[in-house]
Amino acid sequence: MRKVLLIVLVLLIAAGAAFANGNGDEGKMADSITIHWAQWAPADYLQQLSNLYTEESGVEVVVEQTPWETFVQKYNVEMIARSDAWDIIIGDSQDLGNMAINGHYVELTDWVKANNVDKNFTPASMQSYSEYPAGSGHYYGVPAEGDALGFAYRKDLFEDPDNMAAFQAKYGYKLDVPADIDAMLDIAEFFHDPDNGFYGISIYGDNGYDSLVMFGEQMIWSYGGELGNYKTNEVDGYLNTPASADGINMYKSLFAYTPPAFNDAFFVKANDAFTAGIVPMTCNYFAFLPALANKATSPYADDTGYFPVPPQKGRDGVERQFSSLGGQGASVVTYSKKQDTAMSWMDWFIREDVQMEWAKLGGYSCHSEVLKSQEFLDAAPYNPAFAVTLNIMKDFWNVPPYGEMLESFSRLIGNFIIRGNGTAEEALQATTDEWEAILSK
Amino acid sequence: MKKNRKSGSGKPPRLANSMKETNFVRICILPTIILLILINIVPLLSSLRYSFTEYTARKLTVPGENPLFIGNENYINLLTDPSVWERFTTTARYVILSVGGEMILGFSFALLLQTKFKGRGIIQTLLVLPMTMSPVIVGLMWKLFLDPNWGMFNYLLGLGRVDWAQDPNINLYAIVMADIWMWTPFVMLLSLAGLSAVPQSLYEAAEVDRASGWFKFTRITLPMVSPLLMIALIFRVMEAFKVFDLPMGITGTGAAAPPLISIKLYKDTFLTWKTGYGSALGYIVLLIVVAITSIFVKYLNKAKQED
Structure with a gap:
């Protein structure tokens, strides 16, 4: 009996020590x-x-x-x-x-x-x-x-006297870092010369995940549209508006000046087109811009300038400036x-x-x-x-079903911008309907 | 007999040994069977259950909520969605074009390689190389090859800047080309195996009867090779119907990608996390593939019986 008591005592002491040790580990730093x-x-x-x-x-x-x-x-x-x-x-x-x-x-x-x-x-x-x-x-x-998102541009092309004179003659204002998105479209059109392998601008297409949304949403916001009301989860009356359609139409207009094979373009193609010297400006996440400033990866590193997404006056006369996060x-x-x-x-x-x-x-x-x-x-x-x-x-919606919303936007808006089907209004209305259904679940 | 009774088995020693051996084999196979059940049957049954639920694998499982049983709603939604039928139609077009091309080219190459000539072995080995490559790598390689800016394809054919991979009007054919390039050797190898098994005596008898080349081809070669051609057809149809890696590599899964059913399956299940919905679509695809395969197997059995 004594032996049993002794064993129980030893076990209790050991358990107590282990418990005390365990508590002590909680505040201890891991390796x-x-x-x-x-x-x-x-x-x-x-x-x-x-x-x-x-x-x-x-x-x-x-x-x-x-x-x-x-x-x-x-x-x-x-x-x-x-x-x-x-x-x-x-x-x-x-x-x-x-x-x-x-x-x-x-x-x-x-x-x-x-x-x-x-x-x-x-x-x-x-x-x-x-x-x-x-x-x-x-x-x-x-x-x-x-x-x-931000932009990189070729300073040597923008500051070239011949280009400047030709641009001034054609558009009536100075070739410079675009003062607004409308001016960016002019610049893209001015430089676009597919017969000689040179194109107006490098922007995202649809990579099957979120690239089309990233460029599209900032166009919508810049022209005064919205993706919805993030607090009330309403989409109708925010996304399917004329202002949003203006933004999407501008996206399509700019997309017409991208190089061939840009329908699935994302950050790699956006930078590649710029370093290959076939576009005068490119849009990309800032995280990818260091490659354009590095002489080892870009032959135009010394001639590259950078600017944020330009502001834009919407149809309501209000100037807005937004960049996709x-x-x-x-x-x-x-x-x-x-x-x-x-x-x-x-x-x-x-x-x-x-x-x-x-x-x-x-x-x-x-x-x-x-x-x-x-x-x-x-x-x-x-x-x-x-x-x-x-x-x-x-930012885009950060609600749990954001993945479904990304897919819906890319498919429906992409059908208009990439495949050229329907109108911006129809694409936005279809997206609004799907988003309302997704958010109401 | 008494001796046998003493040993307790009641069976002759040879039979007892054989049974022991059988049991040993069963025990050895058991881990594999358990593993196969765990990695094949369990997910198959789980996904069947999920196909009748609204379920997302992205959220924690909450009984009665995630997954939520909704009966056959996923199946009804899928089968009444016109975009799903558009995808099935495009997939069927892809299967017919790619498998059709592979069967014609594969069998033709086999006929050419049947004749003995110098360098036949090397040519045969080179022709087989594409099917030894990973489909994803083939897809990415063809993407580069077809690129309108620096790809060799347009340059070699003098086609200008045709955007094979990203133009939605033609990129299905780009994937068909890559598929044919990759899998024609498979059909060729099976055809060669079939051709080498045709008894020479049949051709000799036909020669005696002064049969024409066309007669020999349609009455001897084709019927004798058809069971193996049917096997090639079954495998290729099954694979082509489910093809994902090639389009993923060549066109990606964006708005410009051809509307193949496998791309929708991928997006629904892994991009938007509609696991229940995706499982239902997976089962529809499975049933279609099984139905098509069954028809071919029936013809295969018939062809074998005729032999």
Whole structure:
């Protein structure tokens, strides 16, 4: 009997010690954390940046990269399986609602407010990469890579005296960075010379995912249309308007001046056409513009200028300027077993000096002070245009069924722009009907 | 007999050993069978269940909510959607053009290669190469080859800047060309196997009767090779109906892509996450493929019986 009591006592002590040890581990830093992001240059920059965190803390940071084609699918599948493979996900902005609603991301509202993240980062970036639903004051991430559409142009062609004189004679105003989207169409028409293998402009077609939406939505907004009311989920009366049709008609007009084989164009083709010297200007995400400023990848690097999406007066006489938002926010995964360490990395990442370093490495910081600094503006030729763009960027719906809405828009509006069927009004009405049905589910 | 009873089996030793062997074989096969059930049968049955529900694999499973049983609504919606029928029509056109081309070319090459000549082995090996490649790689390779800016295809044929991959009016034919290029060798190999099995005595007898070449082809060659040609036809129709990797590589899945049923299946299931709806479409495609295959198998059996 004594032996039994002794054994029970020993077991209790051992269990108590194990329990005490377990509690002690909760606040303990893990040796490493894993961040999941898409496979592209900014992810390499983040790895370089995080190596500085490793030097400071001793915690190893692995930035795991997945090709863009399967990026969103992959982390969605992992989250459904409640996987702890990653501690932080730098996920697509459109996917924020889905991740928040399904509890895959840790709510960071208290942390955001306690650390003034909502005040230190630009309001547009907080709304797009962090807050869900819009205007709710609930935060699930921190802006990591701010991104939006911008333009690159060939300064040598725009400043060529012969081109300038011919343009002035034809259109009655000076050839320059387009003052509005109407002027951009004139410039595209002016340079378009398919017989000699030169084309007016390089813009996105439909890659089967979101490229057509990204260019189309900023055309709609610029001409005074809307994609809907994000607060009430209404679409009718917002998307199917004459102003939206103006934007879509302009998209089609511009698309007529793209090079051949541009129906599925996305960021690679947009840049390739520019570096191949067959277009005078190209639209692309800022994240892809560094390749155009690099002599190793673009023979026109020294002659390339950059500008944000131009403003445009709508049929109501009001001038608007919008750029489609890309980019991603960093969020902590609910199923991570290293949340404390992940939060420690987040604490470090939001520091102003770290954000400046991030910008210097090539990342697009959304930190207000960094964006204002001369050091940032001088760091790269496209940074001034990016600083302007961060104040004009706007996002697509980030509700959970956004994928269905993207597909619907691409198919129906693409049927008009790419296949040339029907009218802009018919395409917008059909999209409105489908979106209303999707959102009413 | 007594000895056998003592051993407990009641059967002759050879039979007992054979049964032991059979059991051993069964035990060895069991893991494979379990694995096959897990990776084939279970998903097949799950997707059948999902096809009767409104379900998205993107959200957490909530009983009675996700998946939500909706009966045959997915099937009705699909079968009454004109765009789905347009996709089936385009897919059928694709199957007829690509498989038809492969059968004609594959059999013709086999007839040519039947004759012995110098370098036949090398030519045969070179002709077989396309089918050894990954379809995705073939798709991407053809995309480059057909590119109107720098592709070789237009240049070699002097066609100017024809946009084979992205012009919605002609890009179906671009995929047909790539499919024919890739899979003609498959038909050729099966045809060669069939041709080599035709007894020479039949041709000799026909020669004695002074039969014409056409007579020998239609009355000897074709009937003897037809079972293998039918097998080639079955495999190619099945594959062509489901083709996805080639169009994905050549045209992508955007608005300019040809309306093939496989592209819709991909978009519904993996892009918009309508898992239930996509499962229903998958089953419709499966039933069509099974129905077509059954017809061909019936003809195949008939051809074998006639042999």
